[in-house]
Amino acid sequence: MNFTFLSITRNMLTQITKVTAHDARLLFHFKLNYSTFKSPSAFKSKNTPNTLNIFKSKLSSMKGIHENISALQMKKRPIRKKRTALEDDEPKPPGVFSVVAFATAEEYKLEPLFQGLIKQDLYEPKIFANRNDSEINVIHATAKYQVEDEPREIFFFREGTIVLWNVGELESSNLLNLIKSYEQDRYGELLVQQEAEIMDYRYVPDNRPCYIENGDFILIKDKEGETLSNEKYAFSNAMALSVKLGMWEASLDRYVESIAFVTEDLKRGNKISMTQDDVLRKHGELFALRHLINLSSDLLDTPDFYWERDQLEVLYTQTCNYFSIPRRTKVMNEKLNHCFELIELLSSHLSDKHHTRLEWMIIILIMVEVVFETVHYAERYLH
Template sequence: RQSLTSFKLFATNSQGIQDNISSLQLKKRLIRRKKILEDKLVRPPGLYSVVAFATAEEYDLERLIKGLRELDLYEPKVIENASDVVHAVAKYQVEKEPREIFFFREGSVVLWNVTDLESSNVLNFLRQYEQDSYSERLVQQESEIMNYRHQSKGRASALEKDGDFLVAICDNPEITLDKYTFSNAMVLSVKLGIWEASLEKYINTIEFVTEDLKKGSKIKISREEVLRKHGELFALRHLINLSSDLLDTPDFYWENEQLESLYLQVRNYFGIAKRTRVMNEKINHCVELIELLSTHLSDKHHTRLEWMIIILIMVEVAFETIHYVDRYMS
């Protein structure tokens, strides 16, 4: 993942900036090692795949439910006390293990035991219910692939050290809640991956500014652009810290300690807390830089206004002097 080294800012004029800013080292964000979707023919018996995608900022779940019923391939169901998710089960079974999908209102989808071809069809179907869709390349790049298999009878669902999901053999409502819990944590990772990519793109757009600052060159960015950049940062910070569950545990798990423990295990596996902390630190560094630019450009603007006033006064004095001399000579 990208990292920004800390820097000290003490002055707002060009020379002061050049003297006091240290190098802003930018590294390409390292893509975390992820599991690869294995072909069913080479996959060990009893091992199934679960894939998560973040495809948009939000889904219209109410219209999506109607669309699923019209499609008549999946049976949409609701999960009690979880109004922002739709659970869909395939009506036509290909094998004994069911095919299930969880659609999350925040623009993410998790597919259990669904083939690559069927996944593509589901993603295409989703497009009509998306708000602010992401690019296909970004969706695929930030997806998460995991494996799951069923636990020995009588044992609870858990997460193995290698990241495989162990799903308990139990009654249908309980196994659905376990799968929902795994899915809920997975969508946090894919959504965070989208935001990490957005921050990386943002940092790349301001890299030239740090070079100008180091060299003491003229800053090639306007006050309006700086204001927009400031807004982009605060919008991203709002998404991460206020509009998501990255910083706390959803209310859904408060009354079920077993599901909460499972949810936290998967969160820890994906490093959600650490990745969120790193993102906030990067955003803070970017905010410092943008605030410096804003102050510097404001000072330049004020200086320009002061010089204009001085020049106008000098012109006025010159005209008065000319008039005085003209009257004196007359």
């Protein structure tokens, strides 16, 4: 009895699996046109098109649409219009200077870097915007040897970014080589240059707070000392956040490209070439990137430094909006959500396959046991 039940169950499963999604679509469209087939007058009317031809044309158009769907139709991240190094080499009007931001690594070891700058004796480093007494988060260094009236200043951020004010190309290259010894998880050189931000800044005789005008940072000429340094820091903080976000955007683009083949396999019904370990690894990469964006950075919140400095907070927010940081962060989170849905689908699919395999193993074992019991029963009956 058990053997008959298993055979019937297996035949039912086999018949069910023969109904594919394509067959279901054919039945659905056939049902839509069935009313036309039922009316004999429809075939006689000259104004009524042949229903069978309509049915065939719909099927062919469906096939064409299906074949034209590309794998993971991800729109490439548009390259934001930035100043390039070539444009920055053009002669500048008097009183116009450059500020450049680079993201070169995941993190800087600022404590050894601070001691290294002191030992080098070319810059005067100071701890800037420290959140607590135990850890340095920003170093503000000023060149000791002046080339012109405008000072050369550098901001080092623990998050792996450096912002250089009025620093020439040769000196910038030397500084980038200097900090290599203090980097953790360095980025590729080409990517560092591609995601760099270059801006101009100038001074105006005005009593207003600093602002952005026509893509330039406008600083107030009469301000000096700590006030001017704080305003430069606010600009630098937003620039550093922008280049860091650019690195994460590039990482997400590479991630999406690495799983592009999966949607093609799903679309064609091919066997998924990823294992459960691969899917788990991809899950981990997504969680790590989401953690960096939403928990370990200031993309979603204003840093504590600006809480009691309202004018600087306005300047920081204005600069973040200029670099489209809120919008870019929102787009990144939406892309991450779509990637999570795909990885969850793969995880569920692989789990179902594993469960199905286990169920078939159990069925086979039961069948083997039934066969042995049948043989034993036959032997007892014959004896």
